[in-house]
Amino acid sequence: MNHKMEALIKRRRSQMLVHSYLYYWMYQNIVSDHQFDTWAVELRELQADFPEPIGFYDEVFKDWNGDTGMHLPTDEWIKTTANNLSREHEYREARRITQ
Numbered sequence: 489m490n491h492k493m494e495a496l497i498k499r500r501r502s503q504m505l506v507h508s509y510l511y512y513w514m515y516q517n518i519v520s521d522h523q524f525d526t527w528a529v530e531l532r533e534l535q536a537d538f539p540e541p542i543g544f545y546d547e548v549f550k551d552w553n554g555d556t557g558m559h560l561p562t563d564e565w566i567k568t569t570a571n572n573l574s575r576e577h578e579y580r581e582a583r584r585i586t587q
Contacts, residue, residue, distance in 0.1 A: 489538045500531035508557025509570040528554030
């Protein structure tokens with residue numbers, strides 16, 4: 489697998505992990521359901537085409553079908569990243585409203 493595909497799989501896995509945490513645990517929907525579903529389908533297809541491990545949550549996404557992110561883990565990296573993204577989103581929304 490080339491570096492570009494590995495990086496894209498890692499990015500999509502990160503998005504699934506973080507946005508699932510935001511949605512299921514923080515009750516925030518920063519991206520639309522359509523966008524989440526688009527990323528989930530793309531990840532499923534990428535992993536089917538490139539099944540090699542990449543060293544980033546490989547076991548978690550081993551049988552990923554994209555139906556839900558509710559079962560995904562909630563470790564410290566995910567929580568911290570989700571909290572940072574939530575704060576950034578709130579800041580941008582506040583700026584957008586006041587402009």
